[in-house]
Amino acid sequence: MSAVPMEYYLILSAFMFCVGVAGVLIRRNAIVVFMSIELMLNSANLTLVTFSSYLGNSIGQVFVFFVMTVAAAEAAVGLAIIIAIFRNKLTVNIDAINIFKW
Amino acid sequence: MPANNFEYYLLMPYIVIGVGIVLSVVLEISTKKSKELLPWFSALLFFGTAIYSIFNVDQGLVLFSGMLEVGGKSAIFNTIFNFGAALIVLASIDFMKKYEADFGEYYILIQSSVLGMMIMASARDIFMIFMGLELMSICFYVLAGINRKKSSANEASLKYFLLGAFATGFIVYGIALIYGTTGSTSIQNLVENFVGYSSNILFVLGMILFFVGFSFKVAAVPFHMWVPDVYQGSATTVTGLMSTVGKAAAFSVFIIMLGAVVTYGAPNFFKSYFAVISALSMVVGSVIAISQDNLKRMLAYSSVSHAGYMIIGLAAGNKYSIAGIIFYLAAYAFMNIGAFSVISVIEGKDDSRTGIKSYAGLQSKSPFLAAMISLFMFALAGIPPLAGFFGKYYVFFGAIQANLTWLAIVGVLSSVISVYFYIRVVVYAYFKNSEEDFEIESSVGTYAAIIISAAFILILGFFPDMLLGIITSAIK
Numbered sequence: 001m002s003a004v005p006m007e008y009y010l011i012l013s014a015f016m017f018c019v020g021v022a023g024v025l026i027r028r029n030a031i032v033v034f035m036s037i038e039l040m041l042n043s044a045n046l047t048l049v050t051f052s053s054y055l056g057n058s059i060g061q062v063f064v065f066f067v068m069t070v071a072a073a074e075a076a077v078g079l080a081i082i083i084a085i086f087r088n089k090l091t092v093n094i095d096a097i098n099i100f101k102w
Numbered sequence: 103m104p105a106n107n108f109e110y111y112l113l114m115p116y117i118v119i120g121v122g123i124v125l126s127v128v129l130e131i132s133t134k135k136s137k138e139l140l141p142w143f144s145a146l147l148f149f150g151t152a153i154y155s156i157f158n159v160d161q162g163l164v165l166f167s168g169m170l171e172v173g174g175k176s177a178i179f180n181t182i183f184n185f186g187a188a189l190i191v192l193a194s195i196d197f198m199k200k201y202e203a204d205f206g207e208y209y210i211l212i213q214s215s216v217l218g219m220m221i222m223a224s225a226r227d228i229f230m231i232f233m234g235l236e237l238m239s240i241c242f243y244v245l246a247g248i249n250r251k252k253s254s255a256n257e258a259s260l261k262y263f264l265l266g267a268f269a270t271g272f273i274v275y276g277i278a279l280i281y282g283t284t285g286s287t288s289i290q291n292l293v294e295n296f297v298g299y300s301s302n303i304l305f306v307l308g309m310i311l312f313f314v315g316f317s318f319k320v321a322a323v324p325f326h327m328w329v330p331d332v333y334q335g336s337a338t339t340v341t342g343l344m345s346t347v348g349k350a351a352a353f354s355v356f357i358i359m360l361g362a363v364v365t366y367g368a369p370n371f372f373k374s375y376f377a378v379i380s381a382l383s384m385v386v387g388s389v390i391a392i393s394q395d396n397l398k399r400m401l402a403y404s405s406v407s408h409a410g411y412m413i414i415g416l417a418a419g420n421k422y423s424i425a426g427i428i429f430y431l432a433a434y435a436f437m438n439i440g441a442f443s444v445i446s447v448i449e450g451k452d453d454s455r456t457g458i459k460s461y462a463g464l465q466s467k468s469p470f471l472a473a474m475i476s477l478f479m480f481a482l483a484g485i486p487p488l489a490g491f492f493g494k495y496y497v498f499f500g501a502i503q504a505n506l507t508w509l510a511i512v513g514v515l516s517s518v519i520s521v522y523f524y525i526r527v528v529v530y531a532y533f534k535n536s537e538e539d540f541e542i543e544s545s546v547g548t549y550a551a552i553i554i555s556a557a558f559i560l561i562l563g564f565f566p567d568m569l570l571g572i573i574t575s576a577i578k
Contacts, residue, residue: 011508017271024513035438070232070233073236085253099253100257
């Protein structure tokens with residue numbers, strides 16, 4: 001079985017990262033923006049696992065667990081904030097949340 | 103290091119704050135009186151830890167197989183974080199009642215965020231930086247929206263959360279690339295082989311992504327778009343916390359990551375990046391602040407330009423300028439916490455009275471507050487002999503030593519611009535007639551925070567060598 005070259009994984013994860021960044025900048029729904037951020041974190045996870053596997057040390061894989069845990073904590077807080085804002089304004093569209101000049 | 107040499111007393115600050123968080127949670131669920139007890143308990147913890155840390159600066163040691171560094175630089179940062187948080191807690195006691203959010207959780211979140219900052223500043227491994235950063239940031243997202251019924255707080259919290267998490271994405275991807283090219287997350291390894299790694303384009307890209315993420319956190323232009331909205335929308339005391347100690351924590355990470363440049367005099371490959379964002383931050387922050395009528399928003403832009411002054415020190419990257427940054431951060435913590443404490447006293451319900459018009463004729467309503475806000479504004483403007491002047495002086499001097507004279511000139515010009523909007527507040531307080539009639543509710547805790555901040559601004563201004571001596575001894 002011939003292994004898939006490392007570059008393939010790196011290019012895929014770089015592409016995922018760019019999709020995430022584009023999503024944050026373009027999409028206007030707070031939940032979709034948040035999903036794009038998760039995509040960025042997951043692309044970083046893929047990079048970490050790739051390097052970990054090709055370098056033959058486990059630090060990267062351990063780091064992925066930390067990143068996933070933190071992402072879960074962030075999701076809990078983020079969704080709570082989005083719910084709080086929905087209760088007040090009945091919308092999660094970022095353009096409608098504009099008391100301050102953006 | 104063998105376990106029997108383990109000097110537990112060096113870990114006291116972390117243990118005290120960590121145990122304090124657990125005790126506070128227990129206190130909060132077990133008694134109805136926790137609201138009265140928690141602020142004093144937190145203030146005691148923070149003051150104790152701050153004083154303990156400043157007396158243990160000379161005890162440098164790396165613990166946990168190269169994960170955590172105690173003493174030295176991290177002890178100074180611990181002092182800044184804990185002292186700042188203690189003052190914020192004092193200022194919060196009466197303000198949070200007015201803000202209708204005097205929850206016990208507020209103090210627990212402040213304690214947790216301070217623990218995160220302490221871990222960041224003491225990190226010797228990128229793992230620790232990441233965990234500390236997230237502990238701090240997640241607490242800040244919640245603190246920004248602590249009053250969930252206010253739409254302004256909700257908005258601030260959402261914007262802070264989305265852009266903070268966006269920055270985290272950059273940081274994690276940067277860490278992944280740094281790990282991939284160095285094969286380890288140890289900062290010791292990074293510092294020792296910095297020059298070798300820097301020929302690798304992926305490593306440089308990783309560092310740049312990492313620095314971009316932290317540029318979001320320190321509010322540097324062009325990553326500053328969240329700052330005015332978040333600083334204006336959050337509770338005033340929370341803004342005081344985020345803009346001072348939160349910024350100091352992010353700067354501590356910059357200093358750790360540039361360790362090779364600072365300690366071994368390696369060439370600073372990121373000089374141009376820092377020089378550009380610092381020049382942009384200083385100019386954009388100072389110019390936009392001129393047109394702001396809301397004092398919190400004005401201080402937000404001023405915070406952007408202060409981030410610019412501090413980044414000059416990172417671009418210069420010599421020992422003198424790094425000591426300057428740390429001194430500046432300490433001075434800035436006192437100036438800004440003092441200013442936000444005054445704002446929190448004058449502020450009324452529902453974000454009213456944060457505009458500059460409410461400061462007209464302040465001298466006749468409360469001579470004390472008028473004198474204090476003038477002192478803080480003069481200090482922020484960098485007028486000698488107050489603390490703010492020496493912060494800028496050391497950083498500019500470091501820049502000139504590193505052949506970045508143009509950056510120092512931009513810095514001086516933008517400080518001259520910034521004098522206008524700082525002095526404007528003083529002019530309103532002393533030379534305009536009062537337009538609004540309102541009662542200023544005095545508050546013991548807030549006044550204590552104001553007086554302590556003012557005292558330290560004067561002490562650091564008249565005897566800057568006291569603190570600078572400790573800092574230079576620590577970063578050797």
